[in-house]
Each structure stands twice: as C-alpha cells, then as structure tokens.
Amino acid sequence: MTRNELAEKLNVSLRTLSNWEKEKPELVKLINIGLSLDKQIEETENHLKHLKSLKEDLEEIKFKLN
Numbered sequence: 457m458t459r460n461e462l463a464e465k466l467n468v469s470l471r472t473l474s475n476w477e478k479e480k481p482e483l484v485k486l487i488n489i490g491l492s493l494d495k496q497i498e499e500t501e502n503h504l505k506h507l508k509s510l511k512e513d514l515e516e517i518k519f520k521l522n
Contacts (some may be wrong), residue, residue: 457491465491 457465466487477484487488 462487462491 459473460470463470466473468476473484
C-alpha cells in the first residue's frame, strides 16, 4: 500500500501521515500491523468459505453414493 493510499484509508492528509511517521513511528507501526491482521483475517475467512464449500460438495457426493 502506498503512502497516499494509507493516508486515504486513514482519512488523514499525506502531511499528517508524514508527521506521524516522524513524530510517532510506533503509531504508524501499529497501524500497519492492524492492517496486516485485517488482511490475514480476510484471507482466513475466504479459506474457511472454500473449505465449507468443499465439505458441502463431499456431503452431496456421499448422499448420491448411498
């Protein structure tokens, strides 16, 4: 994610983001960690949906075999 995209996502100006990077680097680090976690959660949810779909398909196949 670019700095412009990050500033937009946080609804702050690029100048504010730059100030945070200089004066509050821990804050920017925490924000980036949080965004990474959001992405990991989204990926995990997508994997879970896929697994549920596979389970439903398997149950349908088992039903047809009986």
